[in-house]
Amino acid sequence: MMQMLPLFAVTDQTDVLFLLHFVVTYCTMEEDIEQYDVQVNSPDQHLRVFDSTHRRWRQVCSSPADELLASISCEEVGFVSVVNYSVTAVSEASGDAGDFFCVRQEELSYGKKIKDSLYPCDCESREVLTLLCQDCGRRSFAADRIVGGVDARHGSWPWQVSLQYDGVHQCGGSIISDRWIVSAAHCFPERYRFVNRWRVLLGSIYNKPVNANVAEVKTIVYHSSYLPFVDANIDDNSRDIAVLALTQPLTFNEYIQPVCLPAYGQRLIDGQMGTVTGWGNVGYYGHLADVLQEANVPIISDAVCNAPDYYDNQITTSMFCAGYEKGGTDACQGDSGGPFVAEDCLSKTTRYRLLGVVSWGTGCAMSKKPGVYTRVSRFLPWISSAMRVRVLPFFISSDTA
Numbered sequence: 001m002m003q004m005l006p007l008f009a010v011t012d013q014t015d016v017l018f019l020l021h022f023v024v025t026y027c028t029m030e031e032d033i034e035q036y037d038v039q040v041n042s043p044d045q046h047l048r049v050f051d052s053t054h055r056r057w058r059q060v061c062s063s064p065a066d067e068l069l070a071s072i073s074c075e076e077v078g079f080v081s082v083v084n085y086s087v088t089a090v091s092e093a094s095g096d097a098g099d100f101f102c103v104r105q106e107e108l109s110y111g112k113k114i115k116d117s118l119y120p121c122d123c124e125s126r127e128v129l130t131l132l133c134q135d136c137g138r139r140s141f142a143a144d145r146i147v148g149g150v151d152a153r154h155g156s157w158p159w160q161v162s163l164q165y166d167g168v169h170q171c172g173g174s175i176i177s178d179r180w181i182v183s184a185a186h187c188f189p190e191r192y193r194f195v196n197r198w199r200v201l202l203g204s205i206y207n208k209p210v211n212a213n214v215a216e217v218k219t220i221v222y223h224s225s226y227l228p229f230v231d232a233n234i235d236d237n238s239r240d241i242a243v244l245a246l247t248q249p250l251t252f253n254e255y256i257q258p259v260c261l262p263a264y265g266q267r268l269i270d271g272q273m274g275t276v277t278g279w280g281n282v283g284y285y286g287h288l289a290d291v292l293q294e295a296n297v298p299i300i301s302d303a304v305c306n307a308p309d310y311y312d313n314q315i316t317t318s319m320f321c322a323g324y325e326k327g328g329t330d331a332c333q334g335d336s337g338g339p340f341v342a343e344d345c346l347s348k349t350t351r352y353r354l355l356g357v358v359s360w361g362t363g364c365a366m367s368k369k370p371g372v373y374t375r376v377s378r379f380l381p382w383i384s385s386a387m388r389v390r391v392l393p394f395f396i397s398s399d400t401a
Contacts, residue, residue: 036263036346038077038114045130046088047073049101049115058099061123062087065105070131073114075384077346078261078353079133080177088130100128110388111381113264134177137260137341137351152292154205157277159259159354160292160339162201162212163244165192169207169288172278172338173200174354175258178249180387183337184357184374185222185229185242195220200246203255205292207279213256219245221386223379238318240359240374242337243386259339260353262377263346268320270301274342274355276322276371278335297322299355300370310368318378320356323370340373 037050039057047070048057060069070085102121108114140155152160159175163183171187181200192198195217204212222242227234250256277294305321306313315321322340340356356373376383 035348036077036266038073038263039347040073040077040079040131040133041135041347045132047129047131049118051099051101051120054120056099058101058120059090059123059128060118061100061102061121062125062127062129063103063105065103065108066129068105068108069103069114069129072108072110072112073131074133075110075261075380076114076264077133078263078266079136080180080258080261080387081134083132083134085129085131087127089127091126110384134258136176136258137353138257138349139352140254140257152205152277152294155255156205157275157292157294157339157341158203158255158257159341159352160202160277162207162279163187163337164199164201164207164209166197167199167209169279171336172280172358173244174339174341174357175202175250175256176243176261176354176383177258177387178252179246181244181246182354182357182376182383183242183244184359185226185240186237186359187337188220188222188242189229193220198244200244202250203253206290207288207292208290215250216247217244218247219389221245221389223382235314236316237360237372238316239379240319241357241376241379241382243383245387259341260351261380261383262353262355264380266344266346266353266377268299268355268375268377270299272299272342273297274299274322274340276335276338276340276356276358278338278358280335280338280358297324297371305370305372310370311362311372315372318375319359319372320375321370321372322356326367 039048047060049060051058066085070082074080074082100121100123101118102123104117107117139158161173161175161181162169163171163173171183173181173183176182198217200215200217201207201209201212202215206212220242223239225239227236273296275294275296277292279289279292300321300323302315305311305315335358338358339354341352342355343350343352354376356376359372359374361371362369
């Protein structure tokens with residue numbers, strides 16, 4: 001039987017500029033080769049873009065489109081929002097002073113790589129764009145890397161939230177900015193569509209209000225092409241994604257931090273280990289966990305997961321599977337909407353990115369029935385558009401991307 005509201009099962013066992021003592025790992029030189037071709041938040045805050053034709057990094061010449069370019073650049077690398085931007089003059093003596101890109105303003109667009117709008121130029125003004133994006137994907141406290149479901153340490157996953165309706169935990173979610181949470185569309189059926197009855201609990205490994213900060217929800221936007229909301233008889237869980245706008249901006253600290261989104265064009269790697277977290281059932285017939293659970297599971301290829309003894313071609317391009325062939329560790333009822341994250345070195349220092357959203361699965365932790373996740377990289381333009389809708393106290397069905 002297909003279970004539509006999965007979470008955790010184990011059958012085997014302040015402000016972005018506030019200085020915190022983060023656990024930061026710097027990438028090795030070998031890993032640096034795989035850096036993303038747009039770099040932000042460098043020590044000098046200069047925006048740099050890699051020229052793949054001439055094999056060099058270029059700064060971006062200032063233009064009337066600086067504000068838009070800064071915003072799009074932060075989104076492209078998964079940092080969601082820009083904190084500030086400015087223009088800085090570069091001297092002839094600086095190392096990369098002669099390498100510039102200029103922008104074709106009319107070609108700039110959200111959801112599109114900025115490289116498509118840039119061309120090499122001399123930058124006669126010698127003024128370049130500098131910007132600071134909202135930081136993300138960093139943790140003050142490291143977590144133990146144990147394959148299997150274990151209690152998480154306080155502060156290990158500072159983007160994890162509990163979405164509660166009338167004070168009862170329904171789903172997980174992930175902080176992506178000071179005003180926005182990502183979750184799953186299926187968490188918001190018609191019976192749960194009174195926005196003022198939803199609360200977001202954050203900053204705690206416990207899903208009880210006494211142990212957590214509580215935020216109110218202003219708007220919930222779900223994908224209008226999530227077909228079970230169109231026809232309950234449709235057995236296609238594609239486009240299972242939603243975002244929630246908060247009534248007030250969050251103050252980030254050691255225990256409340258945003259996770260990065262995938263960079264544009266970032267692909268999943270078969271076999272890559274990721275971490276799924278949530279307060280879901282600790283067994284198929286078990287009870288919700290009191291303490292946040294975490295488990296490390298590998299990404300499974302679409303070819304394997306669509307095999308007849310797995311999900312028999314039910315995995316679409318907007319999903320992916322993660323787990324073990326023998327089962328034993330999985331998401332289960334109550335984990336829905338929560339994060340599947342993994343580390344990478346696309347931006348020089350290691351950061352966690354939200355690769356998946358807990359979506360569905362058959363049973364919990366069963367052999368050859370791994371957890372199925374919404375593939376977040378496929379919905380970056382949708383998330384960008386959804387966050388720019390007019391924020392009203394309503395549910396909004398959006399299919400803008």
